[in-house]
Amino acid sequence: RNAGESPIIYYSTKPDVSESDSQVEDMENFSTGEGTLYFWLKDTTGTYESGAPTRWTAELKIRHQVEPSADKRKVTLQCTPKAEMTYTLDGSNPKDGKTYDGPFEIGSEAVRLLVYAKSGEATKNADFQIPHSGDKTVQIDDAKPARLSNKRMALDTTDRVYSVINHFRDQTNTRFKGVRIEIGEGENTVTVRFQEREITAAMIEGTVNSLREVLQEDQSPVAITISDGIQFESGFEAKEFAKIAGIELRPGKVTQED
Structure with missing residues (x-):
């Protein structure tokens, strides 16, 4: 809107977007794996003046998977888009927790897994209740969205x-x-x-x-x-x-x- 008939859209992971950055080639089918992008438009005819870059942040989605591993259990974390993740198992703030660098083991007892994910300027917290290994019931919070x-x-x-x-x-x-x-x-x-x-x-x-x-x-x-x-x-x-x-x-x- 207000960028002429053939605007050029530049984008970058940094706020200072310029004409030296990448261009959006297909406006209808643009996709990214980044957590944060800045977009800047330029009217090629010079009729409209360019405004300030616009920031976009992704909606991070954190998932976990628990699998048997000998006499323990293995926990795998995944975030979409990819993000740096930290976690805790003792209820403390996951932002200050251990860096997730691969699957980790837990015992047979019940665990509260808190996860903090950060990709660019996009952040997300997740709270997973992992029951003890013999508990086949599902722990569901009635108030939270569920998948x-x-x-x-x-x-x-x-x-x-x-x-x-x-x-x-x-x-x-x-x-x-x-x-x-x-x-x-x-x-x-x-x-x-x-x-x-x-x-x-x-x-x-x-x-x-x-x-x-x-x-x-x-x-x-x-x-x-x-x-x-x-x-x-x-x-x-x-x-x-x-x-x-x-x-x-x-x-x-x-x-x-x-």
Whole structure:
């Protein structure tokens, strides 16, 4: 906006962006693995004066994985985009904790893992409750956003599909990824795949109702498969989905961040 018909966008990880820095070649498909970037626009016609650089920071996402390792357990941390991470296991401030440089071991006892991630000027804190090795229950904070990462979840009956739709219809922050919708039976089945696009329950409802209308089969059975996880507004809603879908929430499959 206000940069002419053919603006040039320069970017850098530092605030003092200039014409010697890299250019955004494709404005529609620009991506980066950096945590912080500064953008500066120049109007090639000289009609508009360039303003100050604009800062952008990524939304860091911290994940952890716990695996058996002999008589102990191994913890692996990951952050997207990549970031420097520090952590503590005793409840103290993770910003002043130990630098994460690879998987580390913990014992069989319950542990509170606090993580601090920093990439450029983007920062993030995460609080993970790791139960003791014999505890198969899932520790979920009802108030925090939650992500369910089961590799494949099936809503295999029309009743379950509409129970999920009715419960989550108005929750725009609950999003399903890797959704496949099947309407009909046998050779007459119609399949819609959303691939990597994240969609809401309201979008699922609109797709199902539209297809039924086009097919003139408003009572045809519906089944849904979710292959790439679900982001919920809260841990409470993750538990509600599990009840409706008839699935068990297992340790390591539900992640929560501050």
